[in-house]
Amino acid sequence: MIVLLYPNRCPVCDRMLRDTLICPDCFGRLRYVSEPMCYSCGKPVADAQQEYCMDCVRKKHEFRQGHAVFLYEGPMREILYRYKYANRRDYTEFLAMQAARCYGAWAKRLKIDLVVPIPLSAKRLRTRGYNQADLLGKRFAELCGLTYCNKILVRVRNTVPQKELSVQERKIILKMLLK
Numbered sequence: 001m002i003v004l005l006y007p008n009r010c011p012v013c014d015r016m017l018r019d020t021l022i023c024p025d026c027f028g029r030l031r032y033v034s035e036p037m038c039y040s041c042g043k044p045v046a047d048a049q050q051e052y053c054m055d056c057v058r059k060k061h062e063f064r065q066g067h068a069v070f071l072y073e074g075p076m077r078e079i080l081y082r083y084k085y086a087n088r089r090d091y092t093e094f095l096a097m098q099a100a101r102c103y104g105a106w107a108k109r110l111k112i113d114l115v116v117p118i119p120l121s122a123k124r125l126r127t128r129g130y131n132q133a134d135l136l137g138k139r140f141a142e143l144c145g146l147t148y149c150n151k152i153l154v155r156v157r158n159t160v161p162q163k164e165l166s167v168q169e170r171k172i173i174l175k176m177l178l179k
Ligand SMILES: [Zn+2]
Pocket: 010, 011, 012, 013, 014, 015, 022, 023, 025, 026
């Protein structure tokens, strides 16, 4: 019955699906981030000899290591836009499965204590109704057998959506939040 109430829809073309989370053709249009990648932020780099991307050579981040599953281009941009802003919470399963498949073993190897989502401000959570990072983090943790907690970080002030901020502004805000 659950299948009837919440049919899977392809996150790219929105067609109804029965046993898969994405059409094989649409899946073929997404591109994984692959080696060689930056040791710090996980972005692709041109040459395997290059340990860090130019961004990471130039500046220090507030995180130790990052990884991305897909390149942020083409249909993936639209998927993530709808996941964040158009109530497509149903994409959680597909995205979390992909993250777990690509980086579940890595996350376990690091003996991560907790999976923690970056919270939304209370105001934005009210208007949007959900925090996609919360949904994704929770399902990722479940799939990887990791402990999950969404009560550790609290956003103390409302910020402009990140896409409207420069890297420098994002860093300043993150620093303020971590104080
Ligand atoms: Zn499709």
